[in-house]
Amino acid sequence: MSKIWVFSDMASRYPELLAAAASLGGDVNALVIGTDSAKAFSYGATTVTQLPADESRMIEDYVPTIAKCVTASGTPAVVLISATKRGKAVAAKLGIALNAGVINDASSVKGGDGVTATHMVFGGLAVGTETVKSAVAVITMGSGAFEPLPEDAARKGDVVTADFVPPPVSIKCLERRAKQNSSSVDIGKARRIVSIGRGLKAQEDLAMVRDLASALDAEVGCSRPIAEGENWLERERYVGVTGVQVKADLYVALGISGQIQHMVGANGAKTIFAVNKDKNAPIFQYADFGLVGDIYKVVPAMTALLRK
């Protein structure tokens, strides 16, 4: 039976990771920076290994410490990490430190003869299924792949503390600041999403999109160019293979052409509505309901009708 470890640089990601770990069977050891173990136990950890907190350190500096914990308790072992940007750095570094195979952005993970995980390849055109053959497997889990277990504050377990092992080469962090134009919105969890693409002509026109979203009680999402080229919306809001993969009940795509890279993020939605002025836009191949028309005319009209 493999030893299962979980680690995340974002506290909010532990519940899903623990659920993924539980699905692999066996004991689950949560690596946590600091001394708060209760949360990890309540979501299914059987052991919590506390790593000494120190604001001056970078998350990546904990790699040798984690590697030491994993090595000490033997193989086979699986380390599940949240597929955040830091998480991926930690995963790759662990890959070398533990001579382990690494898979990023897994949308599913299975045990057995080696750990098998799936993740999107060719810009979402296909799904790759890979199996880790090495004694230790390091997998970063995409958000939303697993439903957290029900929280149970009564669950307890063993607490272990680990000594910090300094990394051989270190990078100096000169400054850390909050990202501008960033939000804590998680549209991966939103039930309804109104998503806007390059059909939008100016940033001010977002007001019209927000109006519709509020009439529908939905979050605002977008295609990548709106977040990354134009910077009109936060990165967290763009949907697609390199963005968020949604699980909403309703996805309303406005002025989005429906390229595969976008659609693999949107396809998880139960029902897709689309408005596009080009009747040949690929989005209509992926939509349940489509309207060929100008968003500047249709969106305000929709909002008005919904508010009636």
Added chain:
Amino acid sequence: MDFKLTEEQELLLSSIREMITRNFPADYFKKCDEEYRYPIEFMHALGENGISMLGVPEELGGIPADLLTQMLAIEEVGRMGAPCFLMMGAHCVHNMIDFGNKEQLAKTVEAVATGVPAYSLAITEPQAGSDNNMLGTTYTRKNGKVYLNGQKTFISGAADYPYMIVVARDPDGKDPKKCFSLWWVDPKSPGIRINRLHKIGWRMVSNCEVFFDNVEIDESALIGQEGNGFVHLMRNFEIERLTIAAYSLGPAECAFEEAARYTNQRVQFGKTIGSYQMIQDKLTQMAIKIENMKNFVYKVAWQDDNKQSLRLSSALCKLYCSQTAQEVIDDAMQIMGGVGYTEDCRISRLWRDIRVSRIGGGTDQIMTYIAGRQIVKQYAS
């Protein structure tokens, strides 16, 4: 015979595609066309990328390329739906290499490097179109200065380009073959009045009437040898004819591809229109015409690259391509149905723009005249 493009040519073309796709969507040209605006950003991009300097010698900061490669570049710009008919920078430079002085060449290169043709070429006058022996604009001398008087018309870019070359007559000249000279003029000089004409196409560039009222210039504004105006322009007319053929080819391909895609999408009577043989027949004929145009343009370019005469072939090529491109684009519009006639569909713009290929740079009839005489002569004995 090797029809394969070189890797460099393929990369050049893909760079052109990348530039237009990334920075100049169809909407940009639609807007310029609607606003009668010279697409200066696009022209600058052609300069920045070096496309406007293709074929200009390296010593002048240009990029060595044979005429075939230059024609391929024009074709690709046109195929992407962009106004390839504005690409005449290298042509401007070649004229000045052939018969301009150092200073005129330097000014030309400076402008062309930014993507903008350096000068408009003012030949046509109200009474002298096809028959340019009738040109009446004169140059006269007084107190060491030269004065231009008269009127030009239809001059492309007169309101957009930094300089103008004016063909003018020596009123005292006896021999009509020796009385025309070329003059380098700043279109903002006192005595010049420019009036835009209203056209159904080519809206992204001005075509103007230009009035010369005692416009004073220096002797140094003479281009080439006095009295040799038309001799100078002659050889480059042949290249210009080939260039106009390439201006026709690219847009025809653009329209063809757009229409062919549409036949897969448009459903009438329960089937895509592409499944109907009458539409397939159109597409097939269009495809043949495009192949023919390509082969013709490439062959004539190859002839020049191999130092063969273009006298006959360039006239035939211009005549064939300008007529045929018009047919192809017209068929593309037919396939699109009503949509093709709207301004939302760029085929309507190509349709308006292509027509002038049969008029400017020598009409169909004049091409026939040039070619026909040569053919008859070839078989004289």
Added chain:
Amino acid sequence: MNIVACFKLVPEEQDIIVNGDRTLNLEKATPKISLYDLNAVEAATELAAAMPDSKVSALSVGGKILENSKARKDILSRGPDALYAVIDPALESALPRETAAALAAAVGKIGSYDLIICGEGSGDLYAQQVGLLLGSLLSVPVINEVSKITAGDGKVTVERTLETEVEVLEVPLPAVVCVTADINTPKIPSMKAILAAGKKPITVWSVTDIGASTGGAPVVMQSILAPAQADRKKVIVEGDSDDKVAAFVESLRKVL
């Protein structure tokens, strides 16, 4: 500064055909430079332009696809001074670990370097780890998500854009950085650069030449399959007249 920019040639996505059994047919797909690697190459050339006496080497390891001479000219037209390619059947469809090991060996063979720049992930597998693995294998500082690089004396200062934070990091050289897709807008190669590309030096090695070992891959790819398409209703109305919009909103109400 001596900069190495790593890149991968991948099949053009537009040309990939999904077979009836959901496998992918890549036969018709022409090789192209992986999109995000263009950011790495651009970052390298911009950095080199800002530092006197710099040199940029483009480096790629892989299979036969790297023999494509047009693709070689393509990469060289984008700024690098020289190209190094490790071509070996053993590297055909190599996964990240083998790729990183070969890159590390190739970098050793190239000789000295100050900075290695990789893209955030390749257009085909998008595994997002080769650069990180490479840095760890070379035992030099390595960091991902770099969105700005400023060269200093014996170090670079980088900005690292994370989900909600930006870190400003001082990275001692030599080092490896993985850049984000929005660190720059790769320049479109100019006509001049394209024509000059064919004259730049190209070095080709095999796995044996660089002394890399390729055995013992820790991960194996089992399958690559297109996802089954979700069944959609595809009720499309043409036109945005009031009654059409009203009908559309009615359908919308039904799922609320």
